[in-house]
Amino acid sequence: MIERPEVRLSMPARAEGVGVVRQALAGMADALAIDPGILADMKMAVTEACTNVVVHAYTDREDEGASGTLDVDLLADEAALTVAVRDEGSGLDSPGGKPALGLGLPLIAALSDEFEVRDRDGDGGTEVLMRFLYTREQDPAEAHPIGETGWEPPVDPE
Amino acid sequence: MIERPEVRLSMPARAEGVGVVRQALAGMADALAIDPGILADMKMAVTEACTNVVVHAYTDREDEGASGTLDVDLLADEAALTVAVRDEGSGLDSPGGKPALGLGLPLIAALSDEFEVRDRDGDGGTEVLMRFLYTREQDPAEAHPIGETGWEPPVDPE
Amino acid sequence: METNPIALDESEEGVVVVLVEGEHDIYTAPTLRERLEEALGRGGGVVVDLTGATFMDSSILGALLDARRRAQEAGTGFVVYVDADVEPGVQRILDITGLVPVLPVVNGRDDALAAVRETQDPPAAASPG
Amino acid sequence: METNPIALDESEEGVVVVLVEGEHDIYTAPTLRERLEEALGRGGGVVVDLTGATFMDSSILGALLDARRRAQEAGTGFVVYVDADVEPGVQRILDITGLVPVLPVVNGRDDALAAVRETQDPPAAASPG
Ligand SMILES: Nc1ncnc2c1ncn2[C@@H]1O[C@H](COP(=O)(O)OP(=O)(O)O)[C@@H](O)[C@H]1O
Ligand SMILES: Nc1ncnc2c1ncn2[C@@H]1O[C@H](COP(=O)(O)OP(=O)(O)O)[C@@H](O)[C@H]1O
Numbered sequence: 001m002i003e004r005p006e007v008r009l010s011m012p013a014r015a016e017g018v019g020v021v022r023q024a025l026a027g028m029a030d031a032l033a034i035d036p037g038i039l040a041d042m043k044m045a046v047t048e049a050c051t052n053v054v055v056h057a058y059t060d061r062e063d064e065g066a067s068g069t070l071d072v073d074l075l076a077d078e079a080a081l082t083v084a085v086r087d088e089g090s091g092l093d094s095p096g097g098k099p100a101l102g103l104g105l106p107l108i109a110a111l112s113d114e115f116e117v118r119d120r121d122g123d124g125g126t127e128v129l130m131r132f133l134y135t136r137e138q139d140p141a142e143a144h145p146i147g148e149t150g151w152e153p154p155v156d157p158e
Numbered sequence: 159m160i161e162r163p164e165v166r167l168s169m170p171a172r173a174e175g176v177g178v179v180r181q182a183l184a185g186m187a188d189a190l191a192i193d194p195g196i197l198a199d200m201k202m203a204v205t206e207a208c209t210n211v212v213v214h215a216y217t218d219r220e221d222e223g224a225s226g227t228l229d230v231d232l233l234a235d236e237a238a239l240t241v242a243v244r245d246e247g248s249g250l251d252s253p254g255g256k257p258a259l260g261l262g263l264p265l266i267a268a269l270s271d272e273f274e275v276r277d278r279d280g281d282g283g284t285e286v287l288m289r290f291l292y293t294r295e296q297d298p299a300e301a302h303p304i305g306e307t308g309w310e311p312p313v314d315p316e
Numbered sequence: 317m318e319t320n321p322i323a324l325d326e327s328e329e330g331v332v333v334v335l336v337e338g339e340h341d342i343y344t345a346p347t348l349r350e351r352l353e354e355a356l357g358r359g360g361g362v363v364v365d366l367t368g369a370t371f372m373d374s375s376i377l378g379a380l381l382d383a384r385r386r387a388q389e390a391g392t393g394f395v396v397y398v399d400a401d402v403e404p405g406v407q408r409i410l411d412i413t414g415l416v417p418v419l420p421v422v423n424g425r426d427d428a429l430a431a432v433r434e435t436q437d438p439p440a441a442a443s444p445g
Numbered sequence: 446m447e448t449n450p451i452a453l454d455e456s457e458e459g460v461v462v463v464l465v466e467g468e469h470d471i472y473t474a475p476t477l478r479e480r481l482e483e484a485l486g487r488g489g490g491v492v493v494d495l496t497g498a499t500f501m502d503s504s505i506l507g508a509l510l511d512a513r514r515r516a517q518e519a520g521t522g523f524v525v526y527v528d529a530d531v532e533p534g535v536q537r538i539l540d541i542t543g544l545v546p547v548l549p550v551v552n553g554r555d556d557a558l559a560a561v562r563e564t565q566d567p568p569a570a571a572s573p574g
Contacts, residue, residue, distance in 0.1 A: 006169060006170065008167070009165065009166070010166045011164060011166070015470075016186075017165065018470050019185040019189055019470060020165055020185035022468070022500070023184050023188075024182035027178035027180060027181030028178050029319075030319045030339070031174035031177055040534030040537060043500060043534060044502060044534060047502045048503060051470065051471045054471060055471065101506060101507045103503040103507075103542060107542075110541050111541075141541045153543060153546065154514070176341050176343060180339070180341075187448075188448045191448065194404060198403070198405030202371075206373060209341065209375060212342060259377060259378045261374040261413060262374055265374060299411075303412075311414060311415050311419075
């Protein structure tokens with residue numbers, strides 16, 4: 001949770017919300033005149049974090065219709081944009097729905113200059129914090145290559 | 159204030175926030191496959207309401223740097239998108255900063271199918287509620303022409 | 317890298333073209349006011365190209381109307397133009413505010429340049445008759 | 446009016462082109478899966494055109510990889526293509542995930558059609574040798 005976020009978004013954790021977050025982020029990036037390549041990375045990383053909330057956070061809920069919340073905080077400082085994606089779900093180590101490609105967290109690592117995933121104290125749920133520098137000294141995808149996270153492309157049947 | 163909004167945005171009432179709201183709205187419209195002409199009207203009306211918060215709501219505050227909040231709720235039902243734009247400022251009848259063109263409220267009236275501007279109970283501040291039908295029977299700009307609001311284009315000096 | 321640039325094009329003889337691209341509102345209105353000021357300061361006519369604008373609100377209209385007033389006071393030509401591909405929202409605000417009588421909006425660059433050069437003709441040149 | 450359309454183009458002989466335009470994520474992934482299913486059901490080769498995609502995430506990659514696997518099981522050609530104008534974000538996810546060995550991505554429609562037709566050649570036709 002960001003202490004004094006610049007923008008706070010709150011919505012039900014449903015698939016259609018992910019695009020709302022992504023476009024709000026683009027609106028913020030516009031005002032900050034963020035480099036298009038870095039914005040593309042921000043959009044992807046934030047999308048993956050939000051998708052995880054939609055897909056994994058609330059799978060223990062009996063009632064399919066009622067979904068939990070997806071909360072996003074955006075904060076711009078002089079050097080970087082920080083994004084926090086939060087849910088009130090069952091937490092990282094719960095069964096949490098069927099894994100998809102397993103690319104979400106590796107992509108977040110590869111596209112952000114710093115990131116942290118943690119169980120929230122108190123209410124439960126998960127929080128992903130990501131920081132994106134406006135000016136990069138190194139491509140984070142080289143610093144945290146996806147291949148080194150243990151992730152492998154699904155094997156070719158041939 | 160919308161009881162159970164689909165998306166709630168909260169940010170300081172600063173000029174750069176208006177684009178964040180507009181783009182989040184565009185993200186929501188994407189998922190709803192809203193007609194581009196109606197989306198253009200939504201964007202303009204919501205922008206005018208947010209701009210009023212930035213320009214007029216907090217002019218009584220001593221401290222220029224510290225701004226109040228701009229809160230926006232979005233709610234989609236089967237027939238329409240409802241948007242509430244809220245501040246905790248000095249209210250509509252306060253001196254409220256120098257009037258600009260005076261086009262904001264007339265534009266909101268002309269671009270939305272229903273709207274309401276009211277002083278908030280309790281905390282103070284203003285709320286603008288706007289409703290946009292997905293399918294229009296009439297162009298709201300014909301139902302509420304700007305000329306009939308008493309607004310006139312500034313007189314040509316010639 | 318500007319997402320919503322406002323640029324001055326000085327390639328035309330005696331006219332400055334102000335190119336407004338992307339989304340413009342209260343956040344970029346001060347920049348537009350500066351650019352318009354700069355363009356008016358050149359002494360020639362001013363043409364504002366809204367063809368590439370994807371959004372504009374009443375703050376932008378306000379900036380355009382103020383510039384137009386100042387241009388008239390200075391006896392300078394001032395014309396706004398769009399073309400057939402203009403974003404529906406941009407055309408919409410021009411249409412429903414009924415501003416065309418006070419803010420001439422023409423179609424296409426050629427007509428805009430012709431219109432501004434016409435206004436620009438110094439009436440003084442015709443006076444010793 | 447679809448902002449983020451996915452369409453089937455069946456104008457090519459023996460190949461269905463799946464055109465993916467706009468932003469695609471978990472919200473549109475089910476639609477993409479349906480369209481890919483439909484395209485694979487035609488029996489010919491399948492080409493996915495990502496040239497007009499402005500955003501795609503891992504849900505979309507997942508849909509493409511599943512379709513590719515099913516195509517291989519059915520002995521059907523399956524190729525993804527972009528071109529030089531592709532959105533940087535779309536190229537980026539293809540690059541950093543190192544998927545190219547399992548998800549062939551070629552440049553431009555012509556190469557894509559050629560590649561898919563090559564895979565498509567039924568190996569059975571060459572077997573009575
Ligand atoms: N917000 C969350 N709430 C609960 N579990 C999560 C959350 N985010 C990630 N996880 C867990 O972490 C695993 C890995 O996530 P990820 O790398 O994004 O891969 P994928 O989503 O493709 O399974 C998920 O399968 C899930 O079990
Ligand atoms: N959120 C608000 N808080 C305080 N006053 C407001 C607010 N919105 C509008 N007003 C008042 O209503 C007047 C008319 O608003 P509007 O039609 O938008 O014209 P303009 O903003 O150009 O003055 C403003 O000048 C202001 O005094």
